[in-house]
Amino acid sequence: MSKTRVRFAPSPTGPLHMGGVRTALYNYLYAKQHGGDFILRIEDTDSNRFVPGAEQYIIEALRWCGIYPDEGVDADGKIVEEPSERHPHAPYRQSQRRVIYRKYAEQLVRSGHAYCAFDTAEELEKARAEAEGRGETFIYNHLSRTGLRNSLTLPADEVQRLLEERTDWTIRFRMPEGRTVAMDDLIRGHIEVDTATLDDKVLWKRADELPTYHLANIVDDHLMEITEVIRGEEWLPSLPLHFLLYEAFGWQDSQPRFAHLPLLLKPVGNGKLSKRDGDKMGFPVFPLRWTSPETGETSRGYREDGYFPDAFVNLLAMLGWNPGTEQEIFSLPELVEAFSLEKVGKSGSKFNPDKAKWFNKEYLRMRSDSELTALFLPILQEKGIEAAPGFVEGIVGLIKERATFVQDFWTIASYLFIAPSQFADYGVKAGAASEKPADPKRAADPRAKVWDDAATAPFLAKDVDKFYKPEIFAAALEAMEQAEPEGLEDYIRDHGMPMGKVMNCIRLALSGASSGLGISDILRFIGKEEGLARMHYMQERLG
RNA sequence: GGUGGGUUCGUAUAACGGCUAGUACUCAAGAUUUUCAUUCUUGCAAUAGGAGUUCGAUUCUCCUACCCACUACCA
Numbered sequence: 001m002s003k004t005r006v007r008f009a010p011s012p013t014g015p016l017h018m019g020g021v022r023t024a025l026y027n028y029l030y031a032k033q034h035g036g037d038f039i040l041r042i043e044d045t046d047s048n049r050f051v052p053g054a055e056q057y058i059i060e061a062l063r064w065c066g067i068y069p070d071e072g073v074d075a076d077g078k079i080v081e082e083p084s085e086r087h088p089h090a091p092y093r094q095s096q097r098r099v100i101y102r103k104y105a106e107q108l109v110r111s112g113h114a115y116c117a118f119d120t121a122e123e124l125e126k127a128r129a130e131a132e133g134r135g136e137t138f139i140y141n142h143l144s145r146t147g148l149r150n151s152l153t154l155p156a157d158e159v160q161r162l163l164e165e166r167t168d169w170t171i172r173f174r175m176p177e178g179r180t181v182a183m184d185d186l187i188r189g190h191i192e193v194d195t196a197t198l199d200d201k202v203l204w205k206r207a208d209e210l211p212t213y214h215l216a217n218i219v220d221d222h223l224m225e226i227t228e229v230i231r232g233e234e235w236l237p238s239l240p241l242h243f244l245l246y247e248a249f250g251w252q253d254s255q256p257r258f259a260h261l262p263l264l265l266k267p268v269g270n271g272k273l274s275k276r277d278g279d280k281m282g283f284p285v286f287p288l289r290w291t292s293p294e295t296g297e298t299s300r301g302y303r304e305d306g307y308f309p310d311a312f313v314n315l316l317a318m319l320g321w322n323p324g325t326e327q328e329i330f331s332l333p334e335l336v337e338a339f340s341l342e343k344v345g346k347s348g349s350k351f352n353p354d355k356a357k358w359f360n361k362e363y364l365r366m367r368s369d370s371e372l373t374a375l376f377l378p379i380l381q382e383k384g385i386e387a388a389p390g391f392v393e394g395i396v397g398l399i400k401e402r403a404t405f406v407q408d409f410w411t412i413a414s415y416l417f418i419a420p421s422q423f424a425d426y427g428v429k430a431g432a433a434s435e436k437p438a439d440p441k442r443a444a445d446p447r448a449k450v451w452d453d454a455a456t457a458p459f460l461a462k463d464v465d466k467f468y469k470p471e472i473f474a475a476a477l478e479a480m481e482q483a484e485p486e487g488l489e490d491y492i493r494d495h496g497m498p499m500g501k502v503m504n505c506i507r508l509a510l511s512g513a514s515s516g517l518g519i520s521d522i523l524r525f526i527g528k529e530e531g532l533a534r535m536h537y538m539q540e541r542l543g
Numbered sequence: 544g545g546u547g548g549g550u551u552c553g554u555a556u557a558a559c560g561g562c563u564a565g566u567a568c569u570c571a572a573g574a575u576u577u578u579c580a581u582u583c584u585u586g587c588a589a590u591a592g593g594a595g596u597u598c599g600a601u602u603c604u605c606c607u608a609c610c611c612a613c614u615a616c617c618a
Binding site: 009010011013043044045046048049117119121124132135136137139168169170172188191193194197198199201202204205206207208210212213214217232233234235236237238239240260262263265267268270271272318319320322324325326328345346347348349350351352354355356357358359399401402403412467489492498499500501502503504506507508513514515516517518519520 | 544545546547548549550553554555556557565566567568569576577578579580581582610611612613614615616617618
């Protein structure tokens with residue numbers, strides 16, 4: 001039994017999206033579980049679609065997820081160019097392997113499994129249009145190739161002349177007729193396809209001296225001794241071609257096994273997940289932020305949105321695979337242990353952004369207070385807040401279960417660092433940020449001036465309305481003045497004050513909002529003196 | 544159009560051919576709390592439709608419907 005070797009072979013035509021990361025992840029998990037190698041190969045055989053930066057993006061995205069290739073373009077932070085003991089098959093970029101492919105393409109022509117075609121793009125387009133006009137589908141196969149210009153129909157000397165004179169010819173696979181290709185997929189089971197429905201795919205292009213995906217893929221998988229090909233479902237239709245190619249080369253015995261993963265679908269409606277969905281519905285589809293070099297357009301990333309890499313990996317793993325148990329939280333090593341292709345579903349999975357957030361929330365709670373503090377400190381610094389790490393850590397411990405992302409901490413607890421009087425300066429409106437102050441009913445009210453948000457800022461009109469009553473405030477102020485923070489609750493109770501109303505009134509003064517942390521918790525961090533100052537400020541503002 | 548793949552609560556999924564079709568997210572209600580959140584409890588909600596095989600079908604077979612992918616000198 002040979003060593004398990006799988007590969008992830010993306011095309012650098014843009015940023016890798018989460019479906020691609022999932023494919024890489026499943027390959028990685030499979031390899032590690034079997035004690036094998038995970039290889040990263042770059043399939044850049046289409047020079048027209050090359051996007052600068054895309055390859056680096058792919059490498060960075062995988063690293064962020066904790067997926068490190070054993071072999072391939074990226075090895076421990078360095079780009080591999082030359083073959084070495086660890087990277088015997090370098091280079092791993094197909095554009096740098098072009099000499100290899102021509103040899104194999106010509107081998108197929110010699111053995112009769114392929115031929116040279118001289119049709120121009122215009123001629124093919126014309127043939128397609130004609131077929132369409134007759135209500136038929138143009139298939140470039142044994143039926144149509146006899147009427148086209150190629151090394152099968154032209155005399156040998158004519159072929160020789162064209163090969164030398166022209167630079168736009170291609171090598172096409174000679175799809176056999178009347179055969180049924182029987183295949184087994186690790187996920188989908190047995191599949192059979194009649195070759196009559198398949199066409200003579202282009203394998204190699206003279207114009208840029210490069211193979212197409214199909215040839216490069218088979219040759220490289222063979223040369224790199226790949227044992228399992230785990231890829232997206234979009235490749236299923238070309239599986240028969242790939243089987244036939246292995247056969248044509250005589251490589252059936254070492255042919256890898258195939259597993260075609262279900263697609264990631266958009267959260268609502270039909271169709272596969274696309275970049276647009278994320279922008280429209282407010283979730284990232286890319287692991288990392290990406291700015292397109294052509295358009296300058298930026299797409300958000302999970303990393304920048306505040307997702308933890310292990311949470312991202314976890315949620316991705318559960319999209320299409322399940323452990324068969326009720327466990328949902330898995331670390332990467334646990335996934336390596338539990339993963340199996342048998343448990344991968346056949347149908348496409350609709351991505352659920354709510355569930356994605358839930359995963360992050362779970363991971364955030366599992367993080368230690370000190371770790372979260374280290375992440376929160378830079379955010380505070382950005383806000384111009386200087387606070388002792390110990391102080392911040394106490395706050396983090398208190399608020400972490402109210403948050404989904406670390407950046408939520410500031411919105412949740414900003415008032416522990418700055419007084420409501422400063423909120424305007426920070427562009428923070430405690431409570432609902434989208435509160436619409438314009439209310440026609442208020443305009444008629446004699447106290448409208450007080451209730452107007454601009455005048456009462458940072459207190460929201462609706463909160464003032466609800467919690468600021470002069471007699472309540474008087475009681476609240478008395479309690480704050482007379483009692484120590486720890487004894488506040490007792491004081492209010494002992495003096496027969498309405499607990500809920502008084503507490504909420506105090507909270508409004510302390511935090512500028514009608515909801516949030518417990519009063520005693522707030523006072524523990526800001527102190528009695530600051531608490532009183534905020535009470536006075538509210539009185540001044542609203543009294 | 545052709546070829547291939549798919550179909551269990553709204554979503555992700557579980558269920559050797561065999562109890563009342565389970566779980567998580569979302570949503571709703573209740574309890575707790577000084578408010579909010581958390582937590583806990585409860586609830587809503589599914590085998591696409593039709594035949595067949597079988598004592599018995601979510602599971603196996605066929606048909607229909609719907610969805611998806613592919614149908615490039617792109618991957």
